[in-house]
Amino acid sequence: MTVSVIEFGKRRTIFAAGDKAGSLPKLISGAAILYTILPDGRRQVLDLAGAGDFLHFETGGELDHFAEALTPCEVAFYDAEELLSDADMAGFLLEQMRDRLGFERRHITLLSCKSATERLAEFIDLAADCLGAENDVMNLPLTRQQIADFTGLTLETVSRTFAQWQRDETLTKVSAGTYRRGEALLAA
Amino acid sequence: MTVSVIEFGKRRTIFAAGDKAGSLPKLISGAAILYTILPDGRRQVLDLAGAGDFLHFETGGELDHFAEALTPCEVAFYDAEELLSDADMAGFLLEQMRDRLGFERRHITLLSCKSATERLAEFIDLAADCLGAENDVMNLPLTRQQIADFTGLTLETVSRTFAQWQRDETLTKVSAGTYRRGEALLAA
DNA sequence: CGAGAGTTTGACGGCTTTCAACGCGGGTGG
DNA sequence: CCACCCGCGTTGAAAGCCGTCAAACTCTCG
Structure with missing residues (x-):
């Protein structure tokens, strides 16, 4: 071959x-x-x-x-x-x-979800399956703009939602490009 | 076989x-x-x-x-x-x-288009290619709800947009399930 | 003729987009 | 070594579009 x-x-x-x-x-x-x-x-x-x-x-x-x-x-x-x-x-x-x-x-x-939060939650799920994840820690080597272009949102909305999740401890940043998912995001 | x-x-x-x-x-x-x-x-x-x-x-x-x-x-x-x-x-x-x-x-x-009008225009295009169309006349044997579920909109928004197009002569109903596309929708 | 599914239209409120300004960090060149 | 710059990210305020709720209408089928 x-x-x-x-x-x-x-x-x-x-x-x-x-x-x-x-x-x-x-x-x-x-x-x-x-x-x-x-x-x-x-x-x-x-x-x-x-x-x-x-x-x-x-x-x-x-x-x-x-x-x-x-x-x-x-x-x-x-x-x-x-x-x-x-x-x-x-x-x-x-x-x-x-x-x-x-x-x-x-x-x-994912794209037919109506709210930005739902879409991004589905995105996290999908990205974890596509790119691999160890338990609750996952790599997310995408820029805000790329995430926006994936989810059909604007980069501002993505940024705001991630900021909110950070405060909730729904999704916490471990290091650049690495995040830990809280319980709310580990549904699937 | x-x-x-x-x-x-x-x-x-x-x-x-x-x-x-x-x-x-x-x-x-x-x-x-x-x-x-x-x-x-x-x-x-x-x-x-x-x-x-x-x-x-x-x-x-x-x-x-x-x-x-x-x-x-x-x-x-x-x-x-x-x-x-x-x-x-x-x-x-x-x-x-x-x-x-x-x-x-x-x-x-299609789903990442931000406005309802754009999404539905893309939908018409896609449907024409999937289901076949003769020039400007196409079959569209879908209910408003099915179109809504395809485009990620609500059936009310679909209905309103189609009503507007009917007035514009952008998309005119020929008979039940059959429509004629105006020039604005024949881009592709 | 009646029933029910599908469609149309209206009014209102909320969420996202848009526009704008600012902060941060890394790379480059002086 | 430091100043500058540019890409990327964050945050704020306002406006607009679509979703929601509700009511009336049309068409088909029994």
């Missing part, structure tokens, strides 16, 4: 919309964010990816979204044709896509 | 969350809506499906969402193992999933 592994530093672009798809990128370690740029210039975050996740499934045409490293990370590039020709690998790929589809649907559910 | 085709009347449930997945359902004709029921009882519409679309990709476990017929429709049930063992069919399935993923992402983009 032909595989090449490439490392990316924090904030580095892994691939861009419009690039020609050649091989399928899978995150070995670290975390990444997937987004598009809308016609009006707004950024829309589509998904978060953690270790083990594929960053796209395009085998032929052009890519339709961007991927950026949230933390330093390693990405393995698999040859698409080889992957598909192996029945086991194809089944594995199918499973991966089904998982992605599940996350996108949770994202949809 | 083992396939059985079943017909469903309007409003009939094609499958429910919690059902055991056995075979993969593909819509031959008609239209369907996919949704989940949230813990608080709210319905969340996840996706629209038209002719040619698979309704889920679960091969093993339990289904996580419902599918309901929007119009009378025929559904073909394919045996999952057979489908996966054929390399061509597996590739086809992968393509289908990629398309679904694309639609979910457009849905995400």
Whole structure:
């Protein structure tokens, strides 16, 4: 199996919309964010990816979204044709896509929550599952703006809600990019 | 290839969350809506499906969402193992999933629009692509409540926006479930 | 003809957005 | 070494849009 592994530093672009798809990128370690740029210039975050996740499934045409490293990370590039020709690998790929589809649907559910607090609570939940968490401590290597673009809120609203949670001890900052979830956020 | 085709009347449930997945359902004709029921009882519409679309990709476990017929429709049930063992069919399935993923992402983009008018304009666009449209005339066999559950708005807001569009001639009702899009809505 | 689901319209209040100013920290260059 | 600057985050005040509640209307189906 032909595989090449490439490392990316924090904030580095892994691939861009419009690039020609050649091989399928899978995150070995670290975390990444997937987004598009809308016609009006707004950024829309589509998904978060953690270790083990594929960053796209395009085998032929052009890519339709961007991927950026949230933390330093390693990405393995698999040859698409080889992957598909192996029945086991194809089944594995199918499973991966089904998982992605599940996350996108949770994202949809999150976005249809009416209050900012509910949306952000769902976001914390989703992020913990995408990026990994040890019990109540989780990494959240996103800027306020990125969280806003994920949840469909403004960065001010995100900031205000987090500030309130900090006072409640619902979500306390452990260090930069690391938070501890209080009981109210450990529902799922 | 083992396939059985079943017909469903309007409003009939094609499958429910919690059902055991056995075979993969593909819509031959008609239209369907996919949704989940949230813990608080709210319905969340996840996706629209038209002719040619698979309704889920679960091969093993339990289904996580419902599918309901929007119009009378025929559904073909394919045996999952057979489908996966054929390399061509597996590739086809992968393509289908990629398309679904694309639609979910457009849905995400739609939901992050801040104004009700923008969201509904995006919805019209998406629905036209999912359900098919001839030029400016499209079918929209959804209730106001279903549109609200798709767009994350309330049915009152949907109704008000449609009423305004009717006055603007932005979107005019041709007959029950059939609308004509004005120029403002034919952007894409 | 009656019943019930779906739709329309109105008034009001609240929550988020918007606009604006300020604080903080890290990196750069003098 | 220090001053400056820029990105990021925080906080405040005001306005607007949508959600909520409520009532009346339409259409379909029995």
